[in-house]
Amino acid sequence: MKIAEVSEKYGLSLDTLRYYERIGLIPTVTRTPNGIREYGEMDIKRVEFIKCMRSAGLPIEVLIDYVGLVQQGDATVEARKEILKEQRELLAGKIAELQKTLDLLDYKISVYENKLLTKEQGII
Amino acid sequence: MKIAEVSEKYGLSLDTLRYYERIGLIPTVTRTPNGIREYGEMDIKRVEFIKCMRSAGLPIEVLIDYVGLVQQGDATVEARKEILKEQRELLAGKIAELQKTLDLLDYKISVYENKLLTKEQGII
DNA sequence: CCTTGACTTGGAGCTAACTCCAGGTGTTAT
C-alpha cells in the first residue's frame, strides 16, 4: 500500500504520515528499491492505532514512548500496560469533563429554545 | 474579587485571565481607581462559562463571536442559539470518538492483564 | 524524448493558545 492510499484510507495527510515516521511514531516503513514507501500489514495497523489514539488527544510523546517499548519486545509489557492505564484514566476524566460541558450546552440551548430568557439566565 | 482570587478559584493563570480580556473573550473588567481589576458577579460568571467551554475545547474564536453577540443584546438570540447548537453537535461527536478510544484502551489493557498476548494481538 | 504525476528529502513556516518578561505603579509592613 502506497502512502497516498494510506492517507486516503485513514484521513491523515501525506505530510502527517511522513512526519509521524520522522519522529518515530510509526516505524520506518520499508521502501521499494527506488525509495518509495510500501506500507505492510503491520505498518497499517500502527497507523490505525496511532490515528485512534491521536484523535482522542493522547500526546505524541506518550505514544512515541509506547511504541518504543513495543519495539523492545516482551520485557516491556508491564511498562506498556502502565502507560495505557494512565492514559485511560486521563481520557475517562476528559470524557466526564466534556460531558459536563455538553450538559451545560444542552441546558443553555433549551433556555434559548423555550424563550425562558430572563435577566438572570441570559447573562451569557 | 481581585485577579489572584479569580485565578485561584478557577485554575486559570493570571496571564490567561488578562489574555482572555485582551482578546475580548471576557469583557473589560472594571478597575479600581488605581487600575486594579475588580471582578464583579457578571465577570465571574463569564470566567466560569468560558472556563467550562474552553475545557471542552471550544475554540476561542467561536467563543469570542458568541460573547460578542451576547453584548449586542436580544436581537442576536437566534444567532447565539445556532452557535451553541453547532458546537453541541461537534462536542457530541468528539465524546463519541473519545469513547471509542477509551474502549480500545480498555480492551488492550485487558489483553495485557490477562496475558492473552499472542503474535496477532501483540503487534501494538 | 519529453512531460506529467506520484513520490522522495530536509528544512522552514504556520496556528492556537497560552506564557513569560521588562519596566512601572500603588499599598502594606517593618
Add this chain to the structure above:
DNA sequence: ATAACACCTGGAGTTAGCTCCAAGTCAAGG
C-alpha cells in the same frame, strides 16, 4: 522611608502538532 508585594502594560517567546516548500528522482504515457 524603604522594602516587599500584588498588580499593571505592551510585546516577545514558547509549545504541540502539523503543513508547506523547493529541489530532486523515477515510471508511464503520448
